Amino acid sequence: MKKQQGMVLFFSLITLLIMTVIGVALAVNSSQSMKMAGAGSERVEAMSSAHGAQDRVVANNQGATMANLAGTMVIVDGALGVTNTLSPLAVGDVNCQRSTKASSANLVSCRRVEISSAASFGKKNLGQLSIVAGIEQEVLTGS
Numbered sequence: 001m002k003k004q005q006g007m008v009l010f011f012s013l014i015t016l017l018i019m020t021v022i023g024v025a026l027a028v029n030s031s032q033s034m035k036m037a038g039a040g041s042e043r044v045e046a047m048s049s050a051h052g053a054q055d056r057v058v059a060n061n062q063g064a065t066m067a068n069l070a071g072t073m074v075i076v077d078g079a080l081g082v083t084n085t086l087s088p089l090a091v092g093d094v095n096c097q098r099s100t101k102a103s104s105a106n107l108v109s110c111r112r113v114e115i116s117s118a119a120s121f122g123k124k125n126l127g128q129l130s131i132v133a134g135i136e137q138e139v140l141t142g143s
Contacts, residue, residue: 051131058135072086
């Protein structure tokens with residue numbers, strides 16, 4: 001009788017080692033994919049919060065507040081975690097970008113305000129997202 005050399009055991013251990021390395025690599029790849037998907041979700045949530053806060057600022061400050069804005073105004077929306085900065089773009093009245101359909105006396109002018117909304121997201125709020133919008137508030141010329 002011929003004695004066994006142990007080759008089957010050797011090849012089975014090598015196969016087991018290769019399968020273990022492949023399994024660990026797949027597990028690491030899976031956890032990285034989950035982290036990336038979570039980060040993308042947090043960014044989308046921050047963008048939605050910034051848009052919502054910006055809409056709220058426009059709705060709450062339309063009319064006399066925006067028309068008479070003399071300097072920079074900062075409004076923090078604690079519910080959405082967004083900081084809004086309102087800044088006048090030009091001093092006084094300017095021509096409106098859209099047609100005002102006023103008489104030849106040009107009774108309607110516009111005052112322009114830039115609204116910048118900043119939201120933080122991610123681990124330790126390291127991600128920053130900013131949305132900037134321009135608003136024209138129609139006013140009677142000289143008022």
